[in-house]
Amino acid sequence: MLRRSFLRYAGETRQSLQQQLRGVDFLKNRFTNKGTAFTLEERDHLGVTGLLPPAVESISDQIDRYWSQFNLLDQPINKYQLLRGLLDTNTTLYYALGLKYVKDILPIIYTPTVGEACQKYGALYQRDNGVYISSTYAGQIRSVLANTRKRAVDIIVVTDGSRILGLGDLGANGMGISIGKCSLYVLGGGISPSRVLPVMIDVGTNNESLKSDPLYLGNRISRVADEEFYAVMDEFMASVKDLWPEAVVQFEDFSNNHCFDMLTRYQEKYRCFNDDIQGTGAVVSAGFINAIALANLPPKDHRLLVFGAGSAAAGVVQAISDLSVSKFGITKEDVKKQVYLVDSQGLVSNNREGRLQKHKVQWARDDTPADKANALKSLWDVVQYVKPTALLGLGGVGPVFTEEIVKFMTTYCSRPIIFPLSNPSSKAEILPSDAYKWSNGKAIVASGSPFPDTTVNGKVYRPSQGNNMYIFPGVGLGCTIALPATIPQELLVVASKRLTDMVGSALESQQTLYPPINEIRNVSKNIAVAVIQECQRLGIATTKLPDSPQELMKLVDRRMYAPKYPDEAYYMKGKRKSALRSPTRHHNPTGTVEAPKQ
């Protein structure tokens, strides 16, 4: 496979690629554009003098300008638009700004604002970014993908828009989530921006209001039947492997009726994983293990109630089980006894009326008394029955963890663990501020989306953010370096373990369950190293890698993209031959085979 793709590009030297990019193309291509940072000499050489204002600025001048524009805007969605415009016109500056102000920018390009951006995708649309695969392209998906003219792709984030965050079926608008996650791969994981590819598989939507929205940009058809869905997905996966054998495919926000089966179908054949099942599982289990340490109750004495029984819930309980088995040496069977799932019908029990979906069966309770099996319907009913020490919200329906529930938990539990994990913020099961207030500051809280601090009795409480963005960039980075043929669950378990350990002494001193978000790059680097080491241990790494952890860390560090403009030699080709060096990965920033069209 590798050989074929090599031969396909063998005639294209990097220098000839550069020669195809000329003049105004450098301004129009988002990867090569540097706006006012073009020197006068470069402008002259490229024939673009006068097409930019006379001032020549540094990238930090440009960052300052965008940062003040960003702060002039009140509405998060307008900030999102500003940043999308920048991503699509000057990608280097977008990431340079993002890295400088990570904490402020993440809630805009990612949850919660990305949810609103998806809901309004058609209304906000200005430029394309990524690939749309319509079900009508069946038989031609490989050539549609090849239209990107990408020589190499490290990461693909693909959705069919059927379960976007906790917002449900958003059809083709789901492209916003693929774009957002790809941005995090670059910002957090240091993947080169030209080597990420957001993909939207447009197999229709069952969201009637979208279908009749004049601004909707997707196919106005109902979702196709399973047979057609899998035919499209099969062709997509095979085409990706053929075109870009080194790519990692991340499945994102596929609805429950497909996401589990897709994983079974593809995870032993392709280098892929599901972010909502495995990424969310890894991040929540990491935070949960830290929460247990703070809660001062032995792991075996916890009762874990999970509200919601979809992809994320199933992934989370699986991951908590895997991590507990490996960290505390307890058995899977014992963990199972501590887990209670609640879905829209109430407590998930084997003796409940009606058939349980496959993914719920292994977590269904076997011990529910017959008179209770169909009676424990509401969350409050189940809470009273279980007396949970930990309450995890993954239901995507908004505030359901009431004052009554929180206060009840404090009657038998000194530090209740309360995780409102659904995204965006409007779908969170409880506001962290309420969890702190109602528990009198006792609750240990992690939310999926970012929330502000709260003061209770003069003390400031800061909720941790248990979002899969701590996991997927590092897992993706590690896999693009070690290139295992597939991504076994062990890689997610080591990622989770490494994340737990990275909190260190801040766990006690700051009561925080995760490392600070502005350290996301360092987190991803460490997770990538852990993933690579696990690939080596399992004998599935297919690249030549050093053995020592220090050398591995250096290797990962070198591979991480830094948002800097290509140096002058890149733009001055043909003028100052002596200054030309052979281009490194970043000196071929477009990552395309052909020059961009004007």
Ligand SMILES: O=C([O-])CC(=O)C(=O)O
């Ligand atoms: O995107 C996020 O913030 C986390 C996630 O995968 C989801 O909620 O589906």
Ligand SMILES: [Mg+2]
């Ligand atoms: Mg998701």
